[in-house]
Amino acid sequence: xxxxxxxxxxxxxxxxxxTGEVSGLVVGLALVFGVVLGxxxxxxxxxxxWPIRLFTDVIRGIPILVLIFFVYYGLxxxxxxxxxxxxxxxxxxxxxxxxxxxxxxxxxxxxxHGQMEAGKAIGLTFVQRLAYVVLPQALRRFLPPWINSVVxxxxxxxxxxxxxxxxxxxSIQQVAGRTYEALPLYVVGALIYFAINYGLSTLSRxxxxxxxxxxx
Amino acid sequence: xxxxxxxxxIWRHFDKLAWGLVLSxxxxxxxxxxxxxxxxxxxxxxxxxxxxxxxxxxxYVEFIRNVPLILLVYLVYYGLxxxxxxxxxxxxxxxxxxxxxxxxxxxxVFRAGLLAIxRGLTDAGKAIGLTPFQRLLYVRLPTMLRIxxxxxxxxFISLFKDTSVASVIAxxxxxxxxxxxxxxxxxxxxxxxxxxxxxxxxxxxxxxxxRLLERRFAVR
Numbered sequence: 419x420x421x422x423x424x425x426x427x428x429x430x431x432x433x434x435x436x437t438g439e440v441s442g443l444v445v446g447l448a449l450v451f452g453v454v455l456g457x458x459x460x461x462x463x464x465x466x467x468w469p470i471r472l473f474t475d476v477i478r479g480i481p482i483l484v485l486i487f488f489v490y491y492g493l494x495x496x497x498x499x500x501x502x503x504x505x506x507x508x509x510x511x512x513x514x515x516x517x518x519x520x521x522x523x524x525x526x527x528x529x530x531h532g533q534m535e536a537g538k539a540i541g542l543t544f545v546q547r548l549a550y551v552v553l554p555q556a557l558r559r560f561l562p563p564w565i566n567s568v569v570x571x572x573x574x575x576x577x578x579x580x581x582x583x584x585x586x587x588x589s590i591q592q593v594a595g596r597t598y599e600a601l602p603l604y605v606v607g608a609l610i611y612f613a614i615n616y617g618l619s620t621l622s623r624x625x626x627x628x629x630x631x632x633x634x
Numbered sequence: 635x636x637x638x639x640x641x642x643x644i645w646r647h648f649d650k651l652a653w654g655l656v657l658s659x660x661x662x663x664x665x666x667x668x669x670x671x672x673x674x675x676x677x678x679x680x681x682x683x684x685x686x687x688x689x690x691x692x693x694y695v696e697f698i699r700n701v702p703l704i705l706l707v708y709l710v711y712y713g714l715x716x717x718x719x720x721x722x723x724x725x726x727x728x729x730x731x732x733x734x735x736x737x738x739x740x741x742x743v744f745r746a747g748l749l750a751i752x753r754g755l756t757d758a759g760k761a762i763g764l765t766p767f768q769r770l771l772y773v774r775l776p777t778m779l780r781i782x783x784x785x786x787x788x789x790f791i792s793l794f795k796d797t798s799v800a801s802v803i804a805x806x807x808x809x810x811x812x813x814x815x816x817x818x819x820x821x822x823x824x825x826x827x828x829x830x831x832x833x834x835x836x837x838x839x840x841x842x843x844x845r846l847l848e849r850r851f852a853v854r
Contacts, residue, residue, distance in 0.1 A: 604712070
């Protein structure tokens with residue numbers, strides 16, 4: 419049994435790389451879009467804020483699995499042809515972006531509006547106020563929940579196995595199907611996911627403790 | 635765009651979606667009920683227990699929360715029967731998995747609630763001569779439930795959405811119904827533009843219901 423598992427590790431490794439690529443892309447893209455749209459929903463006029471609210475409320479109400487299938491099967495039907503990898507990354511990015519928008523909004527709103535006004539009073543432009551006054555303070559409130567959303571992205575990436583992408587989850591399925599060692603392989607897979615995500619959660623707790631000197 | 639929408643086939647098979655939604659709700663309700671029992675029991679044990687108990691509960695919570703649900707579903711449905719001599723169908727297997735998954739999230743919610751109970755309340759209970767069990771039943775549990783209501787809503791909605799993962803082991807809930815219609819009629823855009831609102835509306839109905847409870851009971 420152990421021989422088979424050791425032998426299977428090389429297949430799992432290539433799957434792990436794909437899981438890393440999917441998660442990394444999703445986390446990076448969602449961070450960029452999430453921060454921009456999160457600032458838009460917090461400070462923008464209603465015609466900017468409302469569509470973003472609608473987007474987050476709708477996306478967060480749909481199961482990720484349904485979102486992945488919708489994007490994967492739906493886009494080719496309307497003649498948008500994406501490779502399965504791109505479709506999966508797009509679906510997960512939509513979901514993760516909605517999460518990040520909410521986290522950014524929460525973090526920005528936690529900063530007293532007096533800070534923004536003080537920046538205005540000393541003549542900083544909007545972008546300067548954001549960059550030098552609000553964002554550095556909001557960062558502390560942003561980091562811990564954001565890392566939780568990274569964990570969610572890694573967990574969510576396991577669902578891309580359903581649209582034919584050979585990520586860690588799918589390579590576990592393939593090896594399990596070939597070797598009939600289902601349970602040990604699932605346990606190994608669970609331990610790999612656990613190691614990644616527990617590492618991230620630990621980082622989040624450490625950051626939370628480190629930045630806890632700010633009190634309301 | 636030259637895609638021709640055709641909703642007839644969706645309505646013809648709508649029973650698959652309607653009954654799918656009912657089953658999704660059934661899965662969610664049963665798993666949440668079992669999860670609440672697991673969560674409450676372990677939260678109380680965590681607050682009252684020694685180091686070893688806390689370590690064991692912590693291990694359970696951290697392990698489950700950091701592993702994708704789909705992997706746990708496969709593990710229980712395909713993995714466990716290879717070593718344990720029990721026979722269960724996909725639905726039972728999924729309910730068991732989602733219950734254990736829900737339990738891990740709910741332990742944390744309830745534990746935070748128990749720790750947030752003002753010290754004075756339990757002391758007051760002690761002062762009027764309530765036994766520890768009476769304090770738990772009449773003071774700590776009701777207060778804790780009122781404190782955790784808002785975070786409970788979020789967890790419940792998440793768990794309702796998570797029932798869609800049951801489709802990977804062919805439990806005929808809503809997401810499975812969608813895939814069935816997709817593969818049998820190829821009306822892809824139509825089926826998902828019907829199923830997505832079904833999830834959305836149901837989710838927001840659950841949320842609205844819980845908000846009503848919150849408004850009635852939550853601690854301000």
